[in-house]
Amino acid sequence: xxxxxxxxxxxxxxxxxxxxxxxxxxxxxxxxxxxxxxxxxxxxxxxxxxxxxxxxxxxxxxxxxxxxxxxxxxxxxxxxxxxxxxxxxxxxxxxxxxxxxxxxxxxxxxxxxxxxxxxxxxxxxxxxxxxxxxxxxxxxxxxxxxxxxxxxxxxxxxxxxxxxxxxxxxxxxxxxxxxxxxxxxxxxxxxxxxxxxxxxxxxxxxx
Amino acid sequence: xxxxxxxxxxxxxxxxxxxxxxxxxxxxxxxxxxxxxxxxxxxxxxxxxxxxxxxxxxxxxxxxxxxxxxxxxxxxxxxxxxxxxxxxxxxxxxxxxxxxxxxxxxxxxxxxxxxxxxxxxxxxxxxxxxxxxxxxxxxxxxxxxxxxxxxxxxxxxxxxxxxxxxxxxxxxxxxxxxxxxxxxxxxxxxxxxxxxxxxxxxxxxxxxxxxxxxxxxxxxxxxxxxxxxxxxxxxxxxxxxxxxxxxxxxxxxxxxxxxxxxxxxxxxxxxxxxxxxxxxxxxxxxxxxxxxxxxxx
Numbered sequence: 001x002x003x004x005x006x007x008x009x010x011x012x013x014x015x016x017x018x019x020x021x022x023x024x025x026x027x028x029x030x031x032x033x034x035x036x037x038x039x040x041x042x043x044x045x046x047x048x049x050x051x052x053x054x055x056x057x058x059x060x061x062x063x064x065x066x067x068x069x070x071x072x073x074x075x076x077x078x079x080x081x082x083x084x085x086x087x088x089x090x091x092x093x094x095x096x097x098x099x100x101x102x103x104x105x106x107x108x109x110x111x112x113x114x115x116x117x118x119x120x121x122x123x124x125x126x127x128x129x130x131x132x133x134x135x136x137x138x139x140x141x142x143x144x145x146x147x148x149x150x151x152x153x154x155x156x157x158x159x160x161x162x163x164x165x166x167x168x169x170x171x172x173x174x175x176x177x178x179x180x181x182x183x184x185x186x187x188x189x190x191x192x193x194x195x196x197x198x199x200x201x202x203x204x205x206x207x
Numbered sequence: 208x209x210x211x212x213x214x215x216x217x218x219x220x221x222x223x224x225x226x227x228x229x230x231x232x233x234x235x236x237x238x239x240x241x242x243x244x245x246x247x248x249x250x251x252x253x254x255x256x257x258x259x260x261x262x263x264x265x266x267x268x269x270x271x272x273x274x275x276x277x278x279x280x281x282x283x284x285x286x287x288x289x290x291x292x293x294x295x296x297x298x299x300x301x302x303x304x305x306x307x308x309x310x311x312x313x314x315x316x317x318x319x320x321x322x323x324x325x326x327x328x329x330x331x332x333x334x335x336x337x338x339x340x341x342x343x344x345x346x347x348x349x350x351x352x353x354x355x356x357x358x359x360x361x362x363x364x365x366x367x368x369x370x371x372x373x374x375x376x377x378x379x380x381x382x383x384x385x386x387x388x389x390x391x392x393x394x395x396x397x398x399x400x401x402x403x404x405x406x407x408x409x410x411x412x413x414x415x416x417x418x419x420x421x422x423x424x425x426x427x428x429x430x431x432x433x434x435x436x437x438x439x440x441x442x443x444x445x446x447x448x449x450x451x452x453x454x455x456x457x458x459x460x461x462x463x464x465x466x467x468x469x470x471x472x473x474x475x476x477x478x479x480x481x482x483x484x485x486x487x488x489x490x491x492x493x494x495x496x497x498x499x500x501x502x503x504x
Contacts, residue, residue, distance in 0.1 A: 038388040069217040076221050083225040087232050094236035097243040105384055105391075159388075177388060178460060 007131040016138020022115040023146035023186065024193040029115040033147060034182030036106070040163050043151035046106040047144025049088070053110050054119060054143075055136035056084045061124040062132035068125075077120045082111050115143060149193075154185050241314060248353070248366070248381070255349050255368035255376045256340055263348065266499040268337040268486065269312065271322055275329030282331055283486055284312055284322060286498040293325040294493060300485040302493045337479060339499050347371050347499070352479050356471025358383055359390045359464040367402075367472055373480055375410065378402045378472060390464035398465065400428040401455050402472060407480060410473055414454040415466045424450045 020026055023033050029050075036042045060080050061068070068076045089107050092100040110116065119139050124132040155161060158177030160168030175181050256263055271282035273295055280303055283294045291308040310321040315333060322331045335354035342348055352367040363383040368376040378399045385391045392398060397420060405413060420428075426438070427446040457465035490497050 036387065042387045067217075068221070069214050072214050072218050075218060079221055079225050083228060086229055090229075090232050090236045090240070094239035094243065097240075097247065105387065174459070179386075 007127070007134070009134050012131060012134035013138040013141065016135065016140070016142035017145055018142070018197065020139075021142045021146055021193070022139055023143065023150075024190045026115070026118070027190075028118055029113045029143070030186070032106075032109060032113065033150065033186055035179060037147050037150040037154055037182055037185065038158060038177045038179075039155040039161075040148050040151040042106075043147030043149075044144065045103050046109075047140065047147050049103055049106045049110055050113065050116070050143050051137070051140025052088055053081065053084050054116050054140045055133060056088075057081050057116055057120055058124040058132040058136035059129055060084070061120045062127055062129045065125045073121070073125065074117070077117050078111070080120075081116055085111050115139060150182075150185050150189055153189060154181065245313075251366055251379045251381070252338065252340065252349075252351050252368070255351075257348060260340075260342060260348055262343050264341045264343075266339045266341060266497075267313070268339070269318060270334045270336070270482070271331040272334050273326065273329055273331050275326070282322065282326075284308055284318065285486070285490060285495065287490075288496045288498065291321075292495055293322060294486070294490060294495065295326075296485065296489055300489055302489050305493045305495060335475070337483070341499055345499065349376060350479070350483075352475045353381070354471070354475045356467055356474070358385050358393075358467050359461065360384055360386070363393065363464075363468060363471065365468070365471060365475065367475055367479075369476065369479070372406070373476070374404065374406045375402050375472070375476065378468075380468075385461070385464050389458070390461040392458045392461060393464055393468050396430060396432075397425045397428045398455075398458055398468075400430060404451050407476065409452065410476055413469065413473060415457050415462070415469050416454045417457050417462055419459070420456045421450070424456075 016022070018025075022028050023030070032046060036046045057077070057080050061077065085107060089104070092103065092107070119135060123135045127135070152162060154176045155163075156167070157173045158171065158175070158181070160166065160171050171177075176185065252265075266286050268286075269284040271284070273280045273282040278297075280298070281296050283296070285292050285294055291312050293304075293306045293308050295303040295305070297303055306325040308321050308325045310317060310324070312318040312321060319331070319333060335352065338351040338353065340348045340351070348371065350369045350373075352365070352369070354367070355362045355364045357363070361384045363385070364381040366379040366381050368378070370376050380394045380399065383391065383393065385393060423446050426436070427443045433440060433443060455465065455469050487497070
């Protein structure tokens with residue numbers, strides 16, 4: 001990924017959603033993925049928070065990439081991420097108190113997410129603002145998609161509901177709601193995701 | 208050497224810009240955040256006041272743990288005639304000192320500073336607040352305990368509403384960091400509303416059981432969904448009556464959170480009843496005129 005390489009918006013989005021999906025492909029930030037996917041709503045809210053911080057940090061780093069000294073880039077990235085996390089935390093607390101009450105738990109976790117700093121290092125520090133913005137969008141959406149995908153599976157089987165709406169009058173397998181089940185769920189769905197992608201590529205190659 | 212300086216300067220500038228940005232955002236948002244929090248608290252409290260109460264006055268008592276010279280006492284910030292006073296009592300309820308508190312006491316940070324000034328030395332740590340809702344003639348309509356209890360992970364901040372007879376009117380969860388989907392269910396009506404209607408005697412004996420919540424009980428506890436589900440409030444109240452004296456049903460998968468919150472509510476209410484008696488008699492002994500008339504007088 002050398003500088004000056006041409007990226008299109010669609011290519012960046014597809015990259016984040018499928019080709020380099022943070023959860024299913026890069027296997028980064030697995031802790032939140034295990035912990036926060038026992039229902040769809042949690043996955044969505046956490047995904048939203050990551051999307052914002054990823055895009056904001058990507059853009060900041062790509063703007064100042066020539067200023068940040070090579071040897072202290074990691075601490076510099078952490079400061080940038082922490083700044084954006086704090087800004088969104090304070091901003092939401094003041095101007096969207098209802099929404100903040102639900103999302104506050106997730107926002108504070110983001111500082112230590114591996115996916116964010118890895119995208120800063122791999123992509124934003126070597127590219128201009130516009131591709132970095134779309135790379136952040138792609139990664140954020142990919143993360144959100146993966147979490148919601150796992151969430152659908154676990155919430156339906158664990159609680160018999162989706163997005164908090166009861167679909168079944170009973171809980172089919174409560175096991176899937178418990179934290180350890182996150183490992184099983186992600187493992188199984190990762191295998192499914194890779195299998196589907198491989199089938200799709202083979203089908204496209206034959207055509 | 209030059210390299211070293213360059214690196215240090217670079218990181219310094221980044222930190223400086225970041226700190227500056229955070230400072231600006233903080234000063235712009237902090238007041239709004241506090242206003243929101245206060246509004247939410249008032250909204251939560253208003254839910255437990257009678258609809259025809261008329262003008263309601265709130266009197267807040269803030270409790271502090273005072274550490275001074277190797278001994279620990281309890282400090283109460285009381286609204287009195289002409290301002291606020293800090294009344295320091297020893298564990299037996301004897302008056303150690305009374306000092307006027309200068310400055311606003313509604314905001315926690317400002318109050319901490321005011322209490323520090325009022326104390327001649329020693330440390331004061333904020334514990335909890337009792338907010339009394341009084342009608343125009345000074346009669347107590349309801350009392351609110353704003354306190355905290357240890358949850359499964361960190362502190363759970365609670366608001367317990369009590370009626371004039373000290374029976375529980377309701378429970379609100381103000382802040383918590385329990386796990387979404389498990390411990391976080393303490394926010395839900397089907398858990399919180401199980402506390403409503405418990406008298407002090409019942410509360411003393413209240414336990415937690417690991418039994419599934421009966422479906423009809425759950426439906427009647429989810430009061431805010433009655434209208435949407437087309438439920439007749441009168442019939443539903445009867446259903447709740449049937450279960451009203453059972454122990455608290457633990458949340459599935461979050462027995463510890465359920466137990467801790469239940470213990471917290473019990474402890475807060477028991478302490479409130481005991482301490483209000485102590486504060487009222489101590490304030491009278493100290494010659495203070497609290498801005499809330501003692502009960503029954």
